[in-house]
Amino acid sequence: MGASEEIMTKSLDKSQFDQWFDQRFESKMTEREDAHVASLAIIATKGTLDWAYPPFILASTASALGWDVSVFFTFYGLELLKKNLTLEVSPLGNPGMPMKMPFGPKWLKDINWKVPNLVMAGVPGFEKVATGLMHQTVKNNGVATIEELRSACIEADVKLVACQMTVELFGYSPDDFIPEIKDWIGAASFLPVAQKSDVCLFI
Amino acid sequence: MNTVATQFLDARGLNCPLPILRTKKALNEMAAGETLSILSTDPGSVKDMQAFCKQTRNELVASNANAGEFEFFIRKA
Numbered sequence: 394m395g396a397s398e399e400i401m402t403k404s405l406d407k408s409q410f411d412q413w414f415d416q417r418f419e420s421k422m423t424e425r426e427d428a429h430v431a432s433l434a435i436i437a438t439k440g441t442l443d444w445a446y447p448p449f450i451l452a453s454t455a456s457a458l459g460w461d462v463s464v465f466f467t468f469y470g471l472e473l474l475k476k477n478l479t480l481e482v483s484p485l486g487n488p489g490m491p492m493k494m495p496f497g498p499k500w501l502k503d504i505n506w507k508v509p510n511l512v513m514a515g516v517p518g519f520e521k522v523a524t525g526l527m528h529q530t531v532k533n534n535g536v537a538t539i540e541e542l543r544s545a546c547i548e549a550d551v552k553l554v555a556c557q558m559t560v561e562l563f564g565y566s567p568d569d570f571i572p573e574i575k576d577w578i579g580a581a582s583f584l585p586v587a588q589k590s591d592v593c594l595f596i
Numbered sequence: 597m598n599t600v601a602t603q604f605l606d607a608r609g610l611n612c613p614l615p616i617l618r619t620k621k622a623l624n625e626m627a628a629g630e631t632l633s634i635l636s637t638d639p640g641s642v643k644d645m646q647a648f649c650k651q652t653r654n655e656l657v658a659s660n661a662n663a664g665e666f667e668f669f670i671r672k673a
Contacts, residue, residue, distance in 0.1 A: 454616060457620035534611055536614075537614050537617075
């Protein structure tokens with residue numbers, strides 16, 4: 394112990410020392426908080442047009458906030474990394490999905506068409522029509538397309554990683570996917586990323 | 597409001613999260629101390645701009661609303 398520290402320890406009583414410590418601790422913690430870059434890890438598992446939105450909206454917004462973002466695409470989520478996005482929406486078995494017309498007079502737009510599951514399942518092309526209507530609704534409301542959000546993520550250096558096992562399981566060819574995929578990995582590689590992240594979401 | 601902006605962003609007709617993404621992109625190309633003016637019609641952008649500025653430490657100098665349009669002035673930190 395140096396001479397000056399010895400003097401300091403002797404001349405400080407406990408309450409003074411506690412006060413000094415609290416202040417020092419507070420300022421060090423603030424310093425640390427300010428220097429910390431927040432991080433987000435998302436596991437994207439769904440491959441439909443509607444479920445493509447949450448991972449890309451959250452990832453692009455987090456990157457705009459200056460966060461460090463990784464998205465792990467697995468199972469049907471891999472559809473979101475295809476060069477040609479052919480995502481569709483299925484209203485079948487989804488009673489939460491409003492079925493409204495994106496065109497026509499307001500009274501027509503306001504009607505929520507309650508189509509029974511039996512009809513949705515039985516009419517050929519029902520999903521194609523629903524997908525077309527969703528594209529129109531997205532356009533009418535100035536909501537970004539999935540392509541736009543994905544490009545925003547790539548531009549902002551969001552780390553897009555894909556599940557190697559799924560590619561083999563579903564018999565995909567690596568050529569089907571965008572070249573911006575940072576890595577082809579497994580659960581053991583992604584979990585440590587998720588462990589270190591401030592926010593981790595399974596979508 | 598007498599805030600003088602050097603850059604302008606028209607985000608009218610765009611919905612969440614596009615106004616924020618475009619704002620971030622515009623700010624990236626500006627120098628510190630410069631002010632960006634943004635026009636938006638997305639009601640959600642009012643709270644989002646506040647949260648964005650707080651997180652990114654840019655200063656939300658002013659924010660006005662009139663007739664369904666929202667105007668923001670952000671000074672780049």
